[in-house]
Amino acid sequence: MMRQQVAPALRDLGLKGSGQVFSIPSDRYWALIGFQKSVGSTSEAVKFTVNLQVVSRDDWAKASEAQRWRGAKPKANVRPGLPGAWGERIGALMPSGNDHWWWVEPDRPTEQVADEVVAALRDHGLPVMKRHMA
Numbered sequence: 001m002m003r004q005q006v007a008p009a010l011r012d013l014g015l016k017g018s019g020q021v022f023s024i025p026s027d028r029y030w031a032l033i034g035f036q037k038s039v040g041s042t043s044e045a046v047k048f049t050v051n052l053q054v055v056s057r058d059d060w061a062k063a064s065e066a067q068r069w070r071g072a073k074p075k076a077n078v079r080p081g082l083p084g085a086w087g088e089r090i091g092a093l094m095p096s097g098n099d100h101w102w103w104v105e106p107d108r109p110t111e112q113v114a115d116e117v118v119a120a121l122r123d124h125g126l127p128v129m130k131r132h133m134a
Helices: 001-012 059-066 111-133
Strands: 016-018 021-023 028-035 046-056 086-089 102-104
Touching: 001 111, 028 059, 028 111, 046 059, 046 111, 059 111, 102 111
Parallel strands: none
Antiparallel strands: 016 021, 021 028, 028 046, 046 086, 046 102
């Protein structure tokens, strides 16, 4: 589903990335989208959500210089813990405002789930991320 349905749609929206991490290209910000699998996932079904974050590249560079454990860039599914950084799960930005997880199962069509994920990012996630980048 990710490789064949979600990733191409996200690239059509101008995002870069693959696998479980995508980003809005920017020279000033790390604007990351991370797909997080639940520890409750099994071989029978995968439960996942989407984490979003925007961090100033300059702020991250300064913090990682002082705290080398941070690494060269933030991880998409780990809150950066820096003043001025923003992070949220997609569900908080959707109309319900509740944490939201999707399920995928082998041998079941994934088009509806893929469409829902892309729509949530396009309609709710990306606009908020771009506001934090402005």
